[in-house]
Amino acid sequence: MIEQLGGFLYVVLGTIFVALFGIGFGLGVLGVDRKLTAHMQARIGPPLRQPFIDIRKLLLKENIIPENAISWLFNAAPVFALAASVTILLYLPIGGLPPVLGVYGDIILIMYLLTVPALAMVTGGFASGSPYATVGAQREMITMMAYELPLATVFIALAWRLARAGVQDPFSLASLTSTPIWSVAGPLGIIGALILLIVLIFVTPGELSRVPFDTPEAETELAGGLMVEYSGKNLAMFYLAQGVKSVAMASVIVALFLPWGLSEFVPGIPALGILLDFLWYIVKVLAVLFVSVSLIRVAMARFRISQVVTMYWIYLGGLGILGLTLLFLDSLGGV
Amino acid sequence: MKPTPSFNRSLWVYHLNSGSCNGCEIEIVAALAPRYDPERFGVKLVGSPRHADALLVTGPVPNKMKERVLRIMEQTPDPKVVICVGTCGESGGVYYDSYSLAGPIDDVIPVDIYVSGCPPRPEAILHGVVKAIEKLEQLQGGAT
Numbered sequence: 001m002i003e004q005l006g007g008f009l010y011v012v013l014g015t016i017f018v019a020l021f022g023i024g025f026g027l028g029v030l031g032v033d034r035k036l037t038a039h040m041q042a043r044i045g046p047p048l049r050q051p052f053i054d055i056r057k058l059l060l061k062e063n064i065i066p067e068n069a070i071s072w073l074f075n076a077a078p079v080f081a082l083a084a085s086v087t088i089l090l091y092l093p094i095g096g097l098p099p100v101l102g103v104y105g106d107i108i109l110i111m112y113l114l115t116v117p118a119l120a121m122v123t124g125g126f127a128s129g130s131p132y133a134t135v136g137a138q139r140e141m142i143t144m145m146a147y148e149l150p151l152a153t154v155f156i157a158l159a160w161r162l163a164r165a166g167v168q169d170p171f172s173l174a175s176l177t178s179t180p181i182w183s184v185a186g187p188l189g190i191i192g193a194l195i196l197l198i199v200l201i202f203v204t205p206g207e208l209s210r211v212p213f214d215t216p217e218a219e220t221e222l223a224g225g226l227m228v229e230y231s232g233k234n235l236a237m238f239y240l241a242q243g244v245k246s247v248a249m250a251s252v253i254v255a256l257f258l259p260w261g262l263s264e265f266v267p268g269i270p271a272l273g274i275l276l277d278f279l280w281y282i283v284k285v286l287a288v289l290f291v292s293v294s295l296i297r298v299a300m301a302r303f304r305i306s307q308v309v310t311m312y313w314i315y316l317g318g319l320g321i322l323g324l325t326l327l328f329l330d331s332l333g334g335v
Numbered sequence: 336m337k338p339t340p341s342f343n344r345s346l347w348v349y350h351l352n353s354g355s356c357n358g359c360e361i362e363i364v365a366a367l368a369p370r371y372d373p374e375r376f377g378v379k380l381v382g383s384p385r386h387a388d389a390l391l392v393t394g395p396v397p398n399k400m401k402e403r404v405l406r407i408m409e410q411t412p413d414p415k416v417v418i419c420v421g422t423c424g425e426s427g428g429v430y431y432d433s434y435s436l437a438g439p440i441d442d443v444i445p446v447d448i449y450v451s452g453c454p455p456r457p458e459a460i461l462h463g464v465v466k467a468i469e470k471l472e473q474l475q476g477g478a479t
Contacts, residue, residue, distance in 0.1 A: 062412035224383040231385040
């Protein structure tokens with residue numbers, strides 16, 4: 001009974017901590033992204049705390065619900081988006097700390113959870129009753145279907161290779177992080193894993209609806225797309241969800257491809273090890289987001305929706321299959 | 336919630352073209368480009384009036400546009416300011432006696448800030464935005 005209560009308390013406190021950390025760090029990440037983008041465009045850019053100021057301002061604004069919107073769905077969508085984004089973080093290791101709900105879910109669950117914020121946005125878009133939002137919602141669904149293929153290919157290829165190497169329970173995040181793919185694969189497999197990393201880096205902007213895959217939110221054609229009717233508090237919640245989702249997606253890449261910690265360099269001092277691991281994790285997340293969001297955002301222009309599908313299904317899907325094949329050939333070479 | 340002077344660092348602007356000749360638009364784009372970089376003060380151009388704190392209205396408002404201007408004004412959540420950019424919006428400009436005008440902008444919606452010029456320079460537009468921020472703070476009764 002006492003043990004059950006302890007476990008319950010652990011989950012509740014862990015959830016609160018992860019939610020606060022995810023929201024704070026998510027906004028920080030958005031600020032870093034805007035600053036870096038500005039510097040790459042020879043601008044000075046907003047201060048790092050700009051997203052916090054934006055959120056504070058949005059909370060002060062009037063919250064308009066359009067006349068022809070389905071109001072309960074319209075109001076529920078931002079809550080769902082934020083809650084689902086925080087839930088993804090609960091299943092992911094943060095720094096050296098194990099995931100709060102790690103025992104209950106694996107990478108397949110994360111793949112499904114990653115679609116929930118996007119689905120909430122689609123629901124909100126349809127519920128707002130604006131033609132712009134409807135077109136945006138349709139585009140978001142198409143994008144979602146497009147990036148699922150490369151994403152699933154990456155996850156399955158990695159887990160399958162680990163299974164061939166004799167790792168127990170290869171889909172769980174604990175085994176994915178304790179045995180990085182680089183430690184089990186041979187030369188061919190490492191090339192394959194690098195290709196899969198590139199695929200995952202290009203899936204990230206699609207997952208987060210950032211340039212060049214921000215077709216659903218296209219400011220110039222759709223006037224904000226899915227978000228067009230949202231204002232005030234609801235818009236602030238979508239803003240927060242965007243930040244948390246960025247952290248979650250980067251954490252997936254960190255957990256799969258860059259799981260190393262720093263704690264083994266300071267043996268004997270567990271507190272220092274945890275702190276170091278945590279800071280190192282923040283550095284890794286920022287590095288991953290710099291490459292996969294900021295750099296790609298500055299370097300590329302927006303794709304049309306048909307180009308998004310071709311890009312994900314043909315080119316990135318093909319690259320994913322190539323990576324999978326290389327990992328397969330590698331496993332034939334002798335385990 | 337008690338109002339805070341958040342607007343002075345995060346003003347989202349919606350640009351509304353009500354029959355302008357595109358001269359002011361070019362200057363607005365010039366004001367947003369890296370040379371002046373208003374994003375360092377949190378000023379951002381948004382695509383929907385629902386997200387906006389300030390409406391940047393250009394042009395002399397033709398009859399057909401009147402309803403739309405009113406509607407966009409209503410779609411913008413409070414608190415908000417209206418900035419009128421260019422001579423056309425102030426007085427009608429070269430179109431002042433045209434049969435198709437619903438009047439200059441302040442005959443249609445209340446305007447808070449006027450930016451003169453045909454077209455105004457980017458510096459003038461940015462000055463107008465700064466004035467708008469001051470006005471918003473007064474509306475909130477916040478910082479001095």
